[in-house]
Amino acid sequence: MTGPRPVEAPRVRRTADLLTRTSTLALPRGDVRDRYRAEHRAELSVLDPSDQLPYALGALSTALALRGAVTKGSQMLPQPVKRKPLMCRLNLHHRYKAHRHPEGGYYYRRCSRCGKDHPSIGNGPMDGWSF
Numbered sequence: 495m496t497g498p499r500p501v502e503a504p505r506v507r508r509t510a511d512l513l514t515r516t517s518t519l520a521l522p523r524g525d526v527r528d529r530y531r532a533e534h535r536a537e538l539s540v541l542d543p544s545d546q547l548p549y550a551l552g553a554l555s556t557a558l559a560l561r562g563a564v565t566k567g568s569q570m571l572p573q574p575v576k577r578k579p580l581m582c583r584l585n586l587h588h589r590y591k592a593h594r595h596p597e598g599g600y601y602y603r604r605c606s607r608c609g610k611d612h613p614s615i616g617n618g619p620m621d622g623w624s625f
Contacts, residue, residue, distance in 0.1 A: 506538045506546065513550035514538065517557040526564055582608035 514534035521527040534553055538546050581587040588605035590612050595602060603612035 505543065506535065507543055510538055510546035510550035511535070513547075514553050517550075517554040517560075520557040520561045521564060522561075530560070578608040582610065588612075 515531060518527050518531045518534065521530055534550075537549060541549055577583075582605060588610060589607055590603040591606045592601050592603055594600075604610065605612075
């Protein structure tokens, strides 16, 4: 009587392997690139053949983001643009709050949403403002 047959891992599709190898070309040469190629190959070897191509396409589509994460630089990733709120851009309604100057001595008012200073900044305490 023979023992249980070992389960064979699915074969890695050539197209999926080529796509994952291409996705690692964006990474710096050397150990980092070799490590991620080995990780992609290991992931592909445990996936069903029908799931390998979507995995490889996902690896290819996130290659630049992976490079940015690996190199800890953001020059490859687009930076989100922080826009002022509409009411601040139209200069219709700011939310001014009083702040104490870091060196002390006087207060100033600045919008808590966009950072614009109040046009009538004075050097004394402001009446009617709570801190």
